[in-house]
Amino acid sequence: xxxxxSNSDLTPPRRFRxxxxxxxxxxxxxxxxxxQGVLVMEITPARLASGAVNLVHFVGRALPPAMNDLxxxxxxxxxxLYIALVGxxxxxxxxxxxxxxxxxxxxxNVIVRVITRFLVAAMRTIPDLIWALIFVVAVGLGPLAGVLxxxxxxxxxxxxFFSERIExxxxxxxxxxxxxxxxxxxxxxxxxxxxxxxxxxATSLFSVEKALxxxxxxxxxxxxxxxxxxxxxxxxxxxxxxxxxxxxxLVCVLGFEQLSSAIRKRVI
Numbered sequence: 001x002x003x004x005x006s007n008s009d010l011t012p013p014r015r016f017r018x019x020x021x022x023x024x025x026x027x028x029x030x031x032x033x034x035x036q037g038v039l040v041m042e043i044t045p046a047r048l049a050s051g052a053v054n055l056v057h058f059v060g061r062a063l064p065p066a067m068n069d070l071x072x073x074x075x076x077x078x079x080x081l082y083i084a085l086v087g088x089x090x091x092x093x094x095x096x097x098x099x100x101x102x103x104x105x106x107x108x109n110v111i112v113r114v115i116t117r118f119l120v121a122a123m124r125t126i127p128d129l130i131w132a133l134i135f136v137v138a139v140g141l142g143p144l145a146g147v148l149x150x151x152x153x154x155x156x157x158x159x160x161f162f163s164e165r166i167e168x169x170x171x172x173x174x175x176x177x178x179x180x181x182x183x184x185x186x187x188x189x190x191x192x193x194x195x196x197x198x199x200x201x202a203t204s205l206f207s208v209e210k211a212l213x214x215x216x217x218x219x220x221x222x223x224x225x226x227x228x229x230x231x232x233x234x235x236x237x238x239x240x241x242x243x244x245x246x247x248x249x250l251v252c253v254l255g256f257e258q259l260s261s262a263i264r265k266r267v268i
Contacts, residue, residue: 080215087149
């Protein structure tokens, strides 16, 4: 090794580079929005300190959790599970045809694909709480509005991942079946579905976890479930009952996540 090569090896790497003019503009705009956001939201040390004191008062009034209405909370939580399971089951079933129409290798034509992808994106973009408000107006207060909101949210979530997995399928088996004269549905059922089924199952389980968390919050806008009880407890300053509800929600969500994880390990 000569001296020049040894000196070049000892040269420290450049850690920072001067940002480009476009990068500088992005940074300035980002900082301007950040500062403006902090000012608009009035985030001050005094407010944060006051909030911390109020939080301590809340915890003091919430402990110990109330145990006198466990039967009401139990049935409300059971209703939440019903909303999540019914909504996500219907949503996953509806996601399958949406996915095949949106996937590049299974759609009948480009127009159908573009329209389907737009519909799926619209369902995914609108938050589940907004869907719940819309369906509360449409079908009234109660679990049905929650179920319909979960259906829309699940289709927007699952159909996207289903279609992406379908597009990743190796074309060999499909082309072999098509060369024998098999129709489109036969190709989908015989070549594409078997290869995508495990991934679809895993995505469906993620959808159930997501739906369970969504079903809890949908009650805040009157779409049924445990959220109704939580809202009532908070509005009546029954913080001990609210803490009981929060703990039960936490146990149910964590329990189902563990169950879902165990099922995924066996399926995939």
